[in-house]
Amino acid sequence: MLDSRLPLALDGGGLEWPAEGTIAVFNPAPEADLDGVPQDRSEIIHDLYPAHASWAARGYAVAVEGEGRYAAALVCLPRAKQQARAMIAQACAQSAGVVVIDGQKTDGIEGILKSMRARVDVHGPVTKAHGKLFWIEAPAADYFADWAAGPELGEGGFWTAPGVFSADGVDLASALLVDALPEKLGKHVGDLGAGWGFLSAHVLTREGVEAVHLVEAGHMAIECARRNVTDPRAVFHWDDATTWDPAHKLDTIVMNPPFHVGRAAEPQIGQAFVAAAARLLAPQGHLWMVANRHLPYEDELKTRFAQVAEVGGDARFKLFHAQRPLRKRR
Template identity: 50%
Template sequence: MSDLSGSQVHIVQGFKPDYDAFVAQGFAASTAPEGQYDLGIVCVPRAKREARALIADAASRCARVIVDGQKTDGIDSLLKDVRKLVDVTKLISKAHGKAFAFAGGDFADWTDPGALGSVEGFETRLGVFSADRIDKASAALVAALPAKLPAKLADFGAGWGYLSRHILSCDGVKRLTLVEAEATALDCARANIDDPRAVFTWADVTSFTAKPGFDGIIMNPPFHTTRAADPGLGQAFIASAARCLAPHGQLWMVANRHLPYEATLAEHFGAVEELEGTPAFKILLASKPLRVGKRSS
């Protein structure tokens, strides 16, 4: 790694676990760029429109830009498109990735458009999950929820607020905590939900704590950290839910039918049942959360 002594490094990161990791290493970090820079490094995300927007923003505020990405995330296509607008001054290829550098260029057509066209009345933005449609799993969970819910609730992995808006429309709800790790998604949720009972929390669900515990948690946990399915992420959500519920609390969750969550639920809850779902999605209701090292008799 190059010596960064004497340099001021600013990390722009909206994903809370990564943000926290950078801060723990002593880096200055924020969820959005601030001012002008001598050099900007863009790590390419999977969504092409988001990648273009990041490159356009970097080009507008950085004297030089380096773009780094994997072939599976479309770095070859981005390189080709950038070359149509500006001279690429350096290119490095290694293994399955590429990095290239440029300076200047007119990327006005790539600029982040801001709020996207509403999805059934919801505001979304580039980079958030299911930005152009209602997620089918969340819709299945909404259909399975009871008309009356407990008073103090949480939406784990709340995204841009689809589940939360429905939860707040149900009888009995007095407070709803939206816990979301992606800052952009949480900003959308703030725009989509105008209700004094809603509390917006930028946090990593897997390390989140709540005292006193919630009466209920509702969630559609993510199961991708890369392109491959990662059941471990949903399992970590389940463990966190059990930890954050009051002894009388209940968990409602939805999952693709192929995901192996039942064993993890049985490990963390004294009672688990499957509610009516769809051919693609199972709806699971868990109660009697178990503390670590304890099991129901």
């Protein structure tokens, strides 16, 4: 954990923050302890809306993307390798001083450390709690330019980016859901956890749709969706789908909800999406949902909707159609 490694590095381990200037902290977990970073001199840079809002609530300066130059930077590695490299490239380009990298073994810290040692002098590492922290003096701004990455046009003519769900192509579960959707979905449709917009792009081909609300917590994902879904009926929301509150109830919701933040499955995330769908739908509303077959969503669906049916799938995924949300729990 960062809060066990950073103090060791700062207390006799050789790491020192500059005496003045802002320290950029990239991608810290919402529950992370940043006592080793002066709060009045830090700026949290986070792409995910819930984490962004959580750090703001804790009194930190926050930004979606860092701007300008910082006195130093701390990078908390994400799981996706390309995204991690891009984050390090950005930190190096924007830091005038030390760049600190921290991560768990399960986040690929060993591979990143090996790659960086082949290119620059590395200080540390501090090894503890199944992870490592190390740092480098900021090289020339473009030294890691080959690691930088952003939105790019990929398979099927869709824009995606490193770290965005299904960045390498169309997700098989989402494709399965698209094939199951009826021709009529109502006037107002919501796509919860919209990602880069695959489901919404297909929803907009259905008869009678007047608006599709794409709700997505990842800022980079929603920016990709803006490129992929250019229909003026698309409305984009960088927000937490489980707490988003539209002006009007929706006729239909489609979703392929996330089911993990780390590596282990966390079905409570998808269950929260089901609860949100019931809250957001009109009394006669419909939910169309796809999920991994092993995840336990049936009970939550039956608690939240008067009618629930499994309407297809394959060996890996199951499709649900739920109708008539219940306003009170049974």
